[in-house]
Amino acid sequence: MNWIAAYTILFNLINDNSDQNTYFSGSRFIKFIQKYNPSVPNYSLLMAERSNKSLSSSRYDYYWDLIGELDDANKFAFFTDVISVIKPYKSTLDLENIINGANLNSVPKNNFQDDIWNAQRLNRITNDIDKSIELGEFNRTVTLAYTCLEGLFKAYINKHLPACSSTSDLIPMSKLVRDDIDKKLKSSTSYPSQMIVCISTLTNVIANSRNSFSESHFDQEANRWVANFARDLLNSLARLVLHFI
Incomplete structure (x- = not known):
């Protein structure tokens, strides 16, 4: 700034x-x-x-x-x-x-369409993420990014993997989404597999940040760069997954 x-x-x-x-x-x-x-x-x-x-x-x-x-x-x-x-x-x-x-639009923000499960809640969370950065509530930013990924992956699983809809933990859900997209792409074309591997990799980054910087661990220790990084990862990852929903 x-x-x-x-x-x-x-x-x-x-x-x-x-x-x-x-x-x-x-x-x-x-x-x-x-x-x-x-x-x-x-x-x-x-x-x-x-x-x-x-x-x-x-x-x-x-x-x-x-x-x-x-x-x-x-x-x-x-x-x-x-x-x-x-x-x-x-x-x-x-x-x-x-x-x-200095705070907004580092990466274009997603607009979750109404036909996606819990779209209104996801849109509200993404707006709250930017607002939390504006207010300097960086721990909350990371937590909201985590919550938004949970909703995004659950929306994908509900639509494409209903048999796995009982899965609720973030990391296992990210692997289900990753593997399903990987399977679909491999059946129709060749593509750089690292692109899909990043679904679980980036999810782990946000999950670990959330666990490290949650208020129950290190109150107010998350910094602006961590919050912006988590927000940008979320938006990039969401655009990738939304392409397949």
Whole structure:
């Protein structure tokens, strides 16, 4: 994430005191950022503290310093929150492109058609996956990716392997789907077998990530890159399997 570029655009939006709806005075900005860092002092104390440390009292400088004290999840939440305030009054498209571009659409998202078993639930989960990344809930992202794969494989098994519909564990389901697709392809054409082997390989990646980073194991240890990686694997794998459903 290019936070400096995002901040430059943000400051230009909130520095125009001709529109009080979008103008952020020092006091307003501090009250706003205190939601994400309660340890930030009020305006008078902050100015005194910065003066004692010979730090700039320029709003551009101390706004940036306060943002810089936030971790990435809270930075993202802060920017998203400010955007929601100023968007009704000014165009925030450039800022949204920077903020959302780091998190969404790394891989095209699937749209599960209504004729697929539990399609509405699968679509809801994929939307929740992107939202969980936006909110910095990376453990939840990995768990949702796992859950979505369960539903995707179950939909395939219900349609093509009804005799195996009682299978419920993710890894065995992925092997059933993999082997069935492999069998169908081998009967009609030659193809790179690694393409189908990846169904179980990528499933194992997500399953192991979910087990390692679930809240019951290491609370809040999953990072943004893990969450994005799991989301992208899910969408790539889903497009492959959906081709055969």
